[in-house]
Amino acid sequence: MGDFGKGNVTESATHNPKSRLKTAIVLVLGLFAPIMISMFNYGWSTDLSIQSMIWTYNSSPYMFSFFGFSLIPPYAWASMFPFLLLRMVPVFQIHRYYNGKTTRKRAFIASFVGDGIFLVSVLPTLIMSILFSSFYIMLPLPFQMIVAILILWRSPLPTPTTPWESEEKPKSWWEKTSDSPPKKKPTDDDDVLW
Numbered sequence: 001m002g003d004f005g006k007g008n009v010t011e012s013a014t015h016n017p018k019s020r021l022k023t024a025i026v027l028v029l030g031l032f033a034p035i036m037i038s039m040f041n042y043g044w045s046t047d048l049s050i051q052s053m054i055w056t057y058n059s060s061p062y063m064f065s066f067f068g069f070s071l072i073p074p075y076a077w078a079s080m081f082p083f084l085l086l087r088m089v090p091v092f093q094i095h096r097y098y099n100g101k102t103t104r105k106r107a108f109i110a111s112f113v114g115d116g117i118f119l120v121s122v123l124p125t126l127i128m129s130i131l132f133s134s135f136y137i138m139l140p141l142p143f144q145m146i147v148a149i150l151i152l153w154r155s156p157l158p159t160p161t162t163p164w165e166s167e168e169k170p171k172s173w174w175e176k177t178s179d180s181p182p183k184k185k186p187t188d189d190d191d192v193l194w
Contacts, residue, residue, distance in 0.1 A: 026151070
């Protein structure tokens with residue numbers, strides 16, 4: 001994984017036929033993959049909750065759920081809107097990378113944005129709950145980040161070859177010699193006007 005910075009951005013986009021599929025995979029994971037799993041221990045029972053950007057699962061059934069699954073209400077999307085925008089950053093950068101508009105290194109860094117900020121914010125809560133045997137444990141599930149990194153690692157764009165890297169350098173038009181014989185400069189004897 002040490003060659004993430006290799007591969008320069010070319011002026012003409014190198015269209016990858018599978019770029020739409022790779023972008024769609026990261027987009028679907030950003031919207032529908034679970035973000036976190038939470039466990040509540042009440043002493044007499046343990047409640048399990050899984051949440052994504054669109055849906056949620058709760059092991060204790062409540063109203064408007066189908067076997068514990070329910071959609072997140074639209075009014076809750078307003079509070080999650082900044083996080084939703086962060087989840088779209090890897091989608092945008094992977095699309096740009098596979099169309100030759102950014103580098104692999106930038107797409108790799110963008111892969112951490114969607115889940116990385118949530119991962120960093122949840123780690124103190126996770127450590128505290130493990131240390132103090134808390135009744136509440138929250139585990140992040142960075143599926144989008146892991147899959148985006150795997151896509152970038154396993155299918156890099158081919159590095160473009162340039163003509164000046166070949167052994168025999170082609171001459172430019174001003175270096176080429178003409179095949180026709182050189183013109184003879186007129187002398188005073190050849191000048192017909194005199």
